[in-house]
Amino acid sequence: WKGAPELSSADGKFKFKVRGRLNVDYNGINQDKPITGDPDVSAVELRRARLGVEGVMFYDWVYKFELDFAGDKTAIKDAYVEYTGLPVDLKAGHFKTYNSLEAQMSANYITFMEKAAFIEAFTIDRLIGGGVSYDENKHWTAEAGIFGTAPEAGQTTYFDDGTTLSARLTAAPLNRERRVVHLGASVRDRDAPSQSRDGSEDPLFLYRARGADLHLADRFVFTPQFGQSDTLWALEGAVVLGSFSVQGEYAQDTVHTAAAQASADPTYDGWYVDASWFLTGESRPYANGQFVRVKVKNPVNGGSGGWGAWQVAGRYDVVDLSDQSTAIAGCTGCGEQETWLIGVNWYLNDYTRLMFNVNQSEINGGINDGAEIAGIGMRAQLDW
Amino acid sequence: WKGAPELSSADGKFKFKVRGRLNVDYNGINQDKPITGDPDVSAVELRRARLGVEGVMFYDWVYKFELDFAGDKTAIKDAYVEYTGLPVDLKAGHFKTYNSLEAQMSANYITFMEKAAFIEAFTIDRLIGGGVSYDENKHWTAEAGIFGTAPEAGQTTYFDDGTTLSARLTAAPLNRERRVVHLGASVRDRDAPSQSRDGSEDPLFLYRARGADLHLADRFVFTPQFGQSDTLWALEGAVVLGSFSVQGEYAQDTVHTAAAQASADPTYDGWYVDASWFLTGESRPYANGQFVRVKVKNPVNGGSGGWGAWQVAGRYDVVDLSDQSTAIAGCTGCGEQETWLIGVNWYLNDYTRLMFNVNQSEINGGINDGAEIAGIGMRAQLDW
């Protein structure tokens, strides 16, 4: 039983579990209207509303299929089959490219409400493809994959999808209970799909991020749609010392494009560092090159009166899209965003969490230069 | 086992159940083309096609998540988490505002194929927000909530959502097996969201209802989109006397708007009264301020030869959107609709029902004045 029942056949050949999650969010944001022209936000949303299944089919075949219906739209999330009968695992389907610690982690387990800004800015996301991974050693993992670049949603004609290559290597020289040192590096190279047949969709890449790391904020740093290919490098590091943890990542993405759109190839970058502390003694659990579900020592319930787990955290998060902005046509929004975040998380039990974030961004460069975007976010999260 | 299996963990901390329903409908409707210009309808649809889950997470946390896919569109229905470890329950997510007996009830349990016309006309529906409720006394319930007014579907920019406040109080001075007296009152106050950023969506409220209380009919009474805020009051009453039941509601909604669109604030109202009788001896079960699943005494099946439950019912249903119609710009469709309904329901077992409705509406006022909309509806319903 893992939130929802995990069913197994008598002979152990098969397993099956229904899975899903709900995130109920409120965002209140001052978007600095005098500079940006965008009014304030006070809005609720179901940030995630997911339903899916996972299972094991005849010993060695693992599958996972999860859908997000937030906003009354359908979006396929993890949807893959994986053969685990060899020393390395072989996977095919729709899953995340192998880049960035925080991008790899389930949003159920991240410390703040939204992942670091560079993950959105550099579009580190799921694609359809195949991968090979090794994660059976406690001290390192290695993964690589090849994907079609084109997202599936809204496509009506299919020509050359483009190709995305991705690989990630992690090491955990120290990996004990409540003591972890994690290091990692990843790379991604991708080509944009060929022009869509009727010209209605521009397949080139763009780069952008939401203000104050809040999902209902507008985007105040953004590039035009101009990238024909790009190459991303990312470095990761994290340390767990009992209830205390620090984590940081750095990523840079070099964009290649045709001369007509840009007379120089920009290199964008982003990085963050965060620190978090459990007041109630829990520690961040680590497995297979990422952090996983927190085990709450004294869950809240009417009968026993536990207090759950309380965690406080801070992050400094930068994404810089200002490089070569004068050399790129239409680069009016190409600026840098620096964001401070403070977060408090209340884990009521292993599957239920309330989150509270206070965030502030400063925009440097571009048409929103000097804007300060400040806001709060609240979330009720439950997964099964 | 409740239609589908309800699974519990050995220690009783967790429960989980998959849920859903299918409604297969036929509508045949004479839309009085000489007056309305709308041709007749003869059409089938999946009125509801739902899949979801519900469960208990670690004793006190209840969650429910259900999706409707009718018409190949995705619509989130109930999607909430609720803490039940206190004397009052705390809820967050997407759920119904606390108004109207029939609006609160699951469509699985209502007597006619469609709910009363004022529920659609006054948009008593689910919103995203938070609520507090008390339902542990057999003789009364109390509920109140605060919601963002904006529906989630199709939104692309988020500014001020508007606010909806809602509360409901019910009393059951008599609440015994086969003998129920139910009384209730509710209120709702809501502000429209601020103008959407690109002006493409008009966030103001409109009021309208489908002809003959049939889902595939067109709407012959309707207002323009003009409400900036409105205040709704509703009263409920119901009596169960063995196999016989009567039920009625009255609601009025006062609309406030800017002078440019309307020189007076209209007050719309709607009401219905229905009576139903089980030929086969069943009674309408009541719990927590609403009617719930009918228990069929002799379910149909090939082996035992029971006849299931048979219910006959009649309703008179009025919605009046004619108030101040001359003072509101564009109020060409502002009229009143009076509808007679006769229904026969065959409950084959607790989870399967065939419904047959014969309905007739008369339109008074507006461009469809004098139209008579008559039709039949048939439904095969199964839920799990």
Added chain:
Amino acid sequence: WKGAPELSSADGKFKFKVRGRLNVDYNGINQDKPITGDPDVSAVELRRARLGVEGVMFYDWVYKFELDFAGDKTAIKDAYVEYTGLPVDLKAGHFKTYNSLEAQMSANYITFMEKAAFIEAFTIDRLIGGGVSYDENKHWTAEAGIFGTAPEAGQTTYFDDGTTLSARLTAAPLNRERRVVHLGASVRDRDAPSQSRDGSEDPLFLYRARGADLHLADRFVFTPQFGQSDTLWALEGAVVLGSFSVQGEYAQDTVHTAAAQASADPTYDGWYVDASWFLTGESRPYANGQFVRVKVKNPVNGGSGGWGAWQVAGRYDVVDLSDQSTAIAGCTGCGEQETWLIGVNWYLNDYTRLMFNVNQSEINGGINDGAEIAGIGMRAQLDW
């Protein structure tokens, strides 16, 4: 346990199972750009991404509800309730009209990646309606149904749906383990829905098929949207002789339309014949007038080292939309497509299959006359 657990209540009155499937596809296609103008395809997709449930409700009521989310779109597939307590079964909901052996079969069990071209060309698909079927005799089945013609997706107004009638009869004079002779015939008559209210959707029928029987290919034979009604006849035959099997179908569809659009009523036809052979000794199982899940003798798994089931197959598949093309306005694409297919299937276990197809089409007639469309398809398939 059937891939996923099938749960039953203690008294056997109820059963319940979650179901679904994933198809991860790659297509590489040479679309003969010099003739057709369409560039080559190299693309991935989730061909099917389904989730649903099925169950038995109180002995005699069977239900099934399955959704496809491929392409981040929602599409209801089987969604019906069926009463099985009589000698004949009564069904209502969204399900396949009773035509064509391969159209009836689950895509999980077909021999090639895509069904025969005439099934798409003549739109043999699911509709909403009611059906009656008899399948309790080992040697024959009979089925008939009446449906609304209009598909549900994207409909906003409902008038006259049109009517589709369908019936199918099959016989299996020989039906033993590893020895089957199957014969069948079916008919379908359908009227197009009436004009949609705002004129935005053209409800008339069109006929078309994808190049090289590959899902990501463009369509090189196609008619305009001109059919007001049509009548389809189809014949089926199949033989299983141990591990060897041959199968073929012939269908013809006579289109009726108004004089303004066509001065003659064309009759289109399509047919295919395929042969397949299991190298590893399996046989194609047959039940109720169609072929069902292959039982793999030695499933692959790391422990036992079975090789799974290997099947090789070939098909010749023709669809001819060229009849009366000069008499129909706008019939520029009305041609014939002849396709050769070679397939290799690797069944790793009963629920997991890898497929590889090499296909080539030749187009005769119409604007793409003489084009040769050649491509490969690969699929990883898993269902539960």
